[in-house]
Amino acid sequence: MASSASVGAGYEDSSVPEEKSETQWPLWEVFTQRANGEPHEHAGSVHAADAEMALQNARDVYGRRGSVVSMWVVPSNVITASPSDNAGPFFDPGAEKIYRHPQFYKIPRGLKGF
Amino acid sequence: MEQEKMTDEALNAAFEARIAAGETIEPKDWMPERYRTQLIRMMSQHAHSEIVGMLPEGNWITRAPSLKRKMVLLAKVQDEAGHGLYIYCGTETLGIDRAELVDQLLTGKAKYSSIFNYPTLSWADMGVIGWFVDGAAIVNQTVLAKASYGPYARAMIRICKEENFHKKQGYEIIATLAKGTPEQKAMAQDAVNRWWWPSLMMLGPSDTDSPNTAELMRWRVKRKTNDELRQRFIDLTVPQADAVGLTLPDPDLRFNSDTQHYEFGAIDWDEFWQVVKGNGPCNRERLQARRDAHENGRWVREAAEAYAAKHTPQAQSAA
Numbered sequence: 001m002a003s004s005a006s007v008g009a010g011y012e013d014s015s016v017p018e019e020k021s022e023t024q025w026p027l028w029e030v031f032t033q034r035a036n037g038e039p040h041e042h043a044g045s046v047h048a049a050d051a052e053m054a055l056q057n058a059r060d061v062y063g064r065r066g067s068v069v070s071m072w073v074v075p076s077n078v079i080t081a082s083p084s085d086n087a088g089p090f091f092d093p094g095a096e097k098i099y100r101h102p103q104f105y106k107i108p109r110g111l112k113g114f
Numbered sequence: 115m116e117q118e119k120m121t122d123e124a125l126n127a128a129f130e131a132r133i134a135a136g137e138t139i140e141p142k143d144w145m146p147e148r149y150r151t152q153l154i155r156m157m158s159q160h161a162h163s164e165i166v167g168m169l170p171e172g173n174w175i176t177r178a179p180s181l182k183r184k185m186v187l188l189a190k191v192q193d194e195a196g197h198g199l200y201i202y203c204g205t206e207t208l209g210i211d212r213a214e215l216v217d218q219l220l221t222g223k224a225k226y227s228s229i230f231n232y233p234t235l236s237w238a239d240m241g242v243i244g245w246f247v248d249g250a251a252i253v254n255q256t257v258l259a260k261a262s263y264g265p266y267a268r269a270m271i272r273i274c275k276e277e278n279f280h281k282k283q284g285y286e287i288i289a290t291l292a293k294g295t296p297e298q299k300a301m302a303q304d305a306v307n308r309w310w311w312p313s314l315m316m317l318g319p320s321d322t323d324s325p326n327t328a329e330l331m332r333w334r335v336k337r338k339t340n341d342e343l344r345q346r347f348i349d350l351t352v353p354q355a356d357a358v359g360l361t362l363p364d365p366d367l368r369f370n371s372d373t374q375h376y377e378f379g380a381i382d383w384d385e386f387w388q389v390v391k392g393n394g395p396c397n398r399e400r401l402q403a404r405r406d407a408h409e410n411g412r413w414v415r416e417a418a419e420a421y422a423a424k425h426t427p428q429a430q431s432a433a
Binding site for chain 1: 140142143149179183192193196199200204206211213267268274276415418419421422425
């Protein structure tokens with residue numbers, strides 16, 4: 001069901017090379033947290049020979065202005081993403097169960113602060 | 115065969131409908147090949163421009179007039195490297211490797227902004243580049259931040275936040291020189307005179323001579339034409355020049371109170387096309403500098419790979 005394409009590579013499923021060519025290090029997706037208590041969000045990607053370098057490159061590229069308190073780097077090709085071609089059917093089950101929303105239920109009129 | 119053609123047409127119609135509805139296209143969404151190749155061309159040119167754009171300013175880092183100016187210039191040039199990386203990263207989501215993009219730059223197959231083929235002759239050029247070149251880039255990129263391709267738009271938003279520092283530090287350099295000694299003011303005026311017209315050209319050929327504009331506008335990659343962006347840049351910049359007592363080298367420049375826009379003289383498009391075709395003052399020097407940097411960095415890349423192979427076997431198997 002789920003495609004194995006990385007989030008950073010939309011065209012070919014395996015556009016992240018397993019073999020490192022002379023100039024092409026593996027791709028890493030970068031997630032940054034802007035303040036304590038905030039979620040980590042996708043910021044972009046970097047190329048790096050290893051995880052340590054990926055983190056350093058990510059800091060230099062996506063954290064130059066002190067607006068980052070935490071950072072994750074993840075090899076792009078280990079991310080599994082939802083399918084794009086039939087995203088509808090994949091997510092439909094979440095949309096059709098309207099009884100999951102509080103608006104589905106009626107309460108007596110005039111009742112305040114329910 | 116017929117079935118396949120219909121499917122493509124249906125996909126295309128759905129794509130056009132999404133564009134018309136103002137939706138954002140993401141890397142894994144279906145898109146026409148032409149949209150993909152046009153974006154790769156446009157985004158990689160933009161990324162290359164950021165990287166080559168480090169060279170004219172890098173030229174003055176060792177000769178900045180004070181430690182403060184040197185720190186600022188270093189930070190700015192580092193930002194340009196970062197901007198190049200944001201856009202390369204966005205371009206890679208279209209299914210092309212950065213190594214291939216870099217190769218296209220180094221072999222001269224890919225273009226970059228014409229403006230960076232002009233030399234930086236004095237310290238005042240650092241001011242004018244920030245003020246004009248980054249100013250023009252802001253005008254362009256603010257609109258590109260609404261482009262239909264998600265990764266491009268998001269890179270532009272990130273870049274625009276940083277460009278304002280670039281423009282302001284440049285304008286501050288010029289304002290400082292303009293109220294300095296007569297020699298300093300003359301140096302600022304000379305830089306303005308040399309950079310004004312190339313900065314106007316930097317926003318791209320006139321609409322009548324820009325083959326890609328109509329298509330890119332229809333796909334909402336571009337939201338304003340080159341001429342509209344140029345007019346906006348001029349309208350913003352003329353009062354800024356007045357404010358520091360410098361003149362712009364265009365005798366035809368005047369405010370039209372009916373249109374509320376500045377009218378300006380004819381642009382020398384022959385010069386623009388000469389620079390684009392590789393015959394600008396610094397084209398060869400810029401490309402050679404990039405090739406040298408790539409070659410001279412080879413041992414660093416090899417050492418990093420050897421280190422990674424030796425020290426992180428787990429990361430290797432995970433990746």
